[in-house]
Amino acid sequence: MREAQTARHSFNRWSITLSATLHGLLCALLFLLPSPSTISAVPEDSIDVEIVTSPPIGEHKTPAPSPAAANELRPTPTPPPASQPANPAQSTDPPKGVAVTPPDVPTRSNEPKFIKPTHMLSEAVLADRRSSQAKKALEQLAPVDQIEQLCNLEAMAQVGAWNKELQPDRIVAYAMADTKISGSDFVANGAALHSKRDWFRLQFKCKLDKNKEKVDAFEFLLGDPISKEIWADHNIPDEDGASD
Numbered sequence: 001m002r003e004a005q006t007a008r009h010s011f012n013r014w015s016i017t018l019s020a021t022l023h024g025l026l027c028a029l030l031f032l033l034p035s036p037s038t039i040s041a042v043p044e045d046s047i048d049v050e051i052v053t054s055p056p057i058g059e060h061k062t063p064a065p066s067p068a069a070a071n072e073l074r075p076t077p078t079p080p081p082a083s084q085p086a087n088p089a090q091s092t093d094p095p096k097g098v099a100v101t102p103p104d105v106p107t108r109s110n111e112p113k114f115i116k117p118t119h120m121l122s123e124a125v126l127a128d129r130r131s132s133q134a135k136k137a138l139e140q141l142a143p144v145d146q147i148e149q150l151c152n153l154e155a156m157a158q159v160g161a162w163n164k165e166l167q168p169d170r171i172v173a174y175a176m177a178d179t180k181i182s183g184s185d186f187v188a189n190g191a192a193l194h195s196k197r198d199w200f201r202l203q204f205k206c207k208l209d210k211n212k213e214k215v216d217a218f219e220f221l222l223g224d225p226i227s228k229e230i231w232a233d234h235n236i237p238d239e240d241g242a243s244d
Helices: 002-031 067-074 123-128 127-141 143-162
Strands: 168-172 178-182 185-195 198-208 217-226
Touching: 123 127, 123 143, 127 143, 143 168, 143 178, 143 185, 143 198, 143 217
Parallel strands: none
Antiparallel strands: 168 185, 178 185, 185 198, 198 217
């Protein structure tokens, strides 16, 4: 157990060192990215309404018929024969033994939607000559750790580009839940992202190319800040960069 904790602490130091190296380059590149375009307001649909007014009082009066004439014009109702069955076409009740399926009612999901960027950023960060040392450090990691760190880098870049007020510099992908790797897909449902002096809940899905060298697709969902009282319970480093 102590050896596993030592290995995890060693990997955390690798991750923090690599994240800190990439952070400086990432911040510089994010300032060069265009600001997200604002969404123009959609004009409300207008409906043409035609106002029909009643005629003034006194116009187009129809003389009321006399009581005698009214009686002559009023038809005498003829009750239907007792034996005559009701018209099936006029009945609104379904036939006996036929199940009636209620109409489909559209449901609205209250679950927040993932942000799905169309342009990947980690490849440009690593291609910059200033990230040569970080790229070499990444290549020295095990293949599984390379995938995780590459996806972490993509996550920091995408969150920073999405919200300029945030300054992502570290990610613990396994903080709140175990990560999942399947082929070239990496999923972190319980990641923690550090910005300034706070840690935020983060979920992201990262898909690499067939050579597992660059990110082909990415989507993320940023959550609420994580309470400092539970940082140590989830392998989240404190402010000086050390993990309890």
